[in-house]
Amino acid sequence: MERPELLIPAGNLEKLRTALLYGADAVYVGVEGLSLRAHQAEFNMGELATGVREAHQKQVKVYAALNIFARDRDRQLIVQRAGELAEIGVDAVIVSDPGIVRLLRQNHPQLPLHLSTQANTTNAEAVRFWLEQGVRRIVLARELSLVEVAGIKAAVPEAELELFVHGAMCMAYSGRCLLSAALTGRSANRGECTHPCRWEYALVERTRPNEPLFLEEEAGYSYLLSSRDLRMIEYLPQILAAGVSSLKVEGRMKSAYYVAVVTRTYRWALDAACENLTGYACRPEWLAELDKVSNRGYTTGFYFGEPKDAALNPGHSYRQSxxxxxxxxxxxxxxxxxxxxxxxxxxxxxxxxxxxxxxxxxxxxxxxxxxxxxxxxxxxxxxxxxxxxxxxxxxxxxxxxxxxxxxx
Ligand code: SF4
CATH class of the missing domain: 2.40.30.10 (Translation factors)
Incomplete structure (x- = not known):
């Protein structure tokens, strides 16, 4: 079995160094102005060059997210940044937009491309399509079951597949969401989501606008639109058996503390799973570690079929001990x-x-x-x-x- 990589988010240079220290095989980073994360989770080119150098000294790969849905006005900056990324020596560029795929293939064909989960790839034909476009790796949609993932790998064995194993989920389809843009003018598709799905909402009857009905769960809150967070550490053998090459953790906006805990815990677990796939048992102390970082309750998302509770999160605001x-x-x-x-x-x-x-x-x-x-x-x-x-x-x-x- 191919030993899959543990891929960790690095929102800045400090977090990248933390990921290196605690056992990441690869990190992914945002590029100024062109990644789906707000500016505080992006690298400038100088920082990125330093990060890539330090990562490569430890044989850790660095992938740069260039995964906005671009407008024509972005074209020049995309081509310029891609040239800089090639020079810096990033190991791949993460893209979502077919236009950016085309631009990069034409202008910087030496840059390996990974297709972002934002592209919503959900079937083997779509995987074949993207491979034909010169994409090397596909980050599958989070809405697939593991049976479907295994089916895709069996149908396209040459495909390198990446799957999210931990972190926040969107209520929208892999982040294609206009809620933030509609309510705050800041678009999730430009990396500026203000997370309004995690706000509290009330029910209002039209003729009685001053009598909102607050739907309170036991903790006194109800986050009607918010999802629990993904946590697949208990099911690594199933993930590996599906033929996944890269296990991805979400969270470029999360703290260095979060990066430290999640990286080392999944490092321990993934090493144990690779050593003894059939004898793997998730240890209670690993689960306890993951309860010690910010989370909104955990779910296995769609990996074992459509979540009956939709992984909804009533009563679960952020917890962090x-x-x-x-x-x-x-x-x-x-x-x-x-x-x-x-x-x-x-x-x-x-x-x-x-x-x-x-x-x-x-x-x-x-x-x-x-x-x-x-x-x-x-x-x-x-x-x-x-x-x-x-x-x-x-x-x-x-x-x-x-x-x-x-x-x-
Ligand atoms: S508002 Fe919520 S569902 Fe929409 S993109 Fe942001 S985090 Fe995802």
Whole structure:
């Protein structure tokens, strides 16, 4: 069996480095002005060149998203950016728009193309069509079942297929949605979705506009249009058996903490599945890890057939029991301590953990000191503080510290 890659979102250079540290095989990034993510989740060309260099040093691939639905006015910028991406040496460009496919084939034929899930590829004939257009890999639509995915692979064995395994889902068909554009003037199809499907809505009877009916679930909320998040870690053997080459995590807008936790958890799970496909059992601690990052309740989406509950999310607003506390700047081995840049407020006594690629190390936050060695009752964003650490660890710069933020 081909060993599939673990593909992780990298919204900026810090997140790309986090993905490298915690075990990604490949990362995907946004390109300024031309990816389906807002500007804060895009790289400029200088940052991208640095990211590609660092990734390639670790044999990690970098795919650049150029997956807007383009207007004619975008043409010049697309061709220019594609030239820059070829020069930087990205491993592939992710596209959705047939016009962009054509433009890139004509102007930069050396650039491998991956077809974005936005292109809604749902059948073997469509896969063949895109291969004939020179596309190397197809990111299948999230609305397929695993039986259908396996059928496509059997029908077109030469196709390289990529599938989402974790992260947010859209209520619209793979993100083709005008809700955000209609309600806020910011278009999801230009990477500016304001996520109005995740807002709360009320029922209003036309003649009684001042008497909205709030549909409250047990938690006091009802997110009628919002979907739960995808989580397929329990079903990796089925994903691999379907013939998928790349397992993709959604979330270029998510935090470096999210990237750290999701990357290392899926790394552990995917390695275990590849070692022993038939004996694979998802470990409870992996599920617990995925509950410690922002999520809206989990679902298997469409992979086992049409979701009867439509994976709807009443009563599930975002949940998150832990958050980013800081990142390691340096490991002072002789003094057995780490210098950390805090990224949030941290109070002495807060439950704090150091996330290493292979293990989680509890830290005693009551022993947090400033750079002069004075004990701190509280630290804030951008403070540089020391924590003592146990002997015998390998602690890379960039490792993430988390703190518990709720009693969940
Ligand atoms: S509003 Fe919701 S369904 Fe529509 S594109 Fe945005 S996240 Fe997807």
């Amino acid at each position: 832990h958050g980013l506390a800081g990142t390691v700047l340096r490991y002072d081995v002789p003094a057995q301590r780490i210098l950390v840049e805090l990224r949030n407020r941290l109070t002495a006594g807060d439950e704090t953990e150091l996330l290493l690629p292979e293990q989680t190390v509890p830290l005693d936050s009551t022993k947090m000191t400033d750079e002069e060695g004075k004990k701190l009752a509280e630290g804030h964003n951008s403070y540089r503080v020391y924590f003592p650490v146990p002997a015998g660890l390998e602690i890379p710069a960039g490792a993430v510290l988390r703190r518990r933020i709720t009693g969940d």
